Amino acid sequence: xxxxxxxxxxxxxxxxxxIIALLVWFIGSFIIKKLVKLMEGMKGFxxxxxxxxxxxxxxxxxxxxxxxxxxxxxxxxxPMASIVAVLASAGLAVGMALQGSLSxxxxxxxxxxxxxxxxxxxxxxxxxxGVVKEINLFYTVLNTIDNKAITIPNGSLMNANVTxxxxxxxxxxxxxxxxAKGEDVAKLQQIMLDVMNAHELVLKxxxxxxRLSGGSNEAMEFTTRAxxxxxxxxxxxxxxxxxxxxxxxxxxxxxx
Numbered sequence: 434x435x436x437x438x439x440x441x442x443x444x445x446x447x448x449x450x451x452i453i454a455l456l457v458w459f460i461g462s463f464i465i466k467k468l469v470k471l472m473e474g475m476k477g478f479x480x481x482x483x484x485x486x487x488x489x490x491x492x493x494x495x496x497x498x499x500x501x502x503x504x505x506x507x508x509x510x511x512p513m514a515s516i517v518a519v520l521a522s523a524g525l526a527v528g529m530a531l532q533g534s535l536s537x538x539x540x541x542x543x544x545x546x547x548x549x550x551x552x553x554x555x556x557x558x559x560x561x562x563g564v565v566k567e568i569n570l571f572y573t574v575l576n577t578i579d580n581k582a583i584t585i586p587n588g589s590l591m592n593a594n595v596t597x598x599x600x601x602x603x604x605x606x607x608x609x610x611x612x613a614k615g616e617d618v619a620k621l622q623q624i625m626l627d628v629m630n631a632h633e634l635v636l637k638x639x640x641x642x643x644r645l646s647g648g649s650n651e652a653m654e655f656t657t658r659a660x661x662x663x664x665x666x667x668x669x670x671x672x673x674x675x676x677x678x679x680x681x682x683x684x685x686x687x688x689x
Contacts, residue, residue: 454505461501469494483552484568488545491570537571540587544568554599555663559589578667603636604663606670610677611652618645621655624684628677629659634669636660 472478472493478486545568550556554565556575561583563575573590575583598604612621622643629641639660646656657677661669 450509454508457505457508458501461504465494465497465501468497484548485545487552487568488541488570495570534571536588537586540589540591541568541570543591544573544587549595550597550600554597556595556597556599558595559585559593561585598666599663602663603660604666606659606661606666606673608657608670608673608677609646610655610657610681612655612681614648614651614653616653618653620684621681624680625655625657625677628680629657629673632659632669632672632676634661634665
């Protein structure tokens, strides 16, 4: 027969451990939030760029919760040796299952070390293009120019060619225009140059460029180049496309 008093003692001890574990969880979670907030308020942390701050925030938070969970396991009386043995025996299966995640984590660490781009940069990589919104432990999120979110695994980014359009202060806007063959080439060039020089966001050094660059039996093709601040690229791109086309039309040099 079962000893009811012994069973009662075991249940009471188990209930006490569970209650203590729950208290430790809630208190530990509260302390972790305070510690993370304290870290965010440190001057050294604030001096780091937004990309690194986000990465450190996630890494420290995960590490603290791992410590908390391990502590709770000890409070519940579960032998750590048994847990380690189970994890070791399942290590191969876990490693295979988490292979992609581990690769993404390693990619995130490499992104923090080499910094090919930062939050706010406009990049093209791994089949995606947009402004870097977030770099976390495993994924990088881009915002496209039409406000779509693209999530790219960090492992893929580290193994892909990355074009960073925001790494330099200035950027060149290249446009091509077609005009009917037989028109006055010099006048066409001057119209394009006048439009570019009149735009307030186009830099004067290097000077705007407009030259005949090709064509066919029916049309001539002109290439224009104008430098601007990287942040002004799309404004200048669309403005010049419209304004040069309108200027050619007003001068009765219809673009093709």
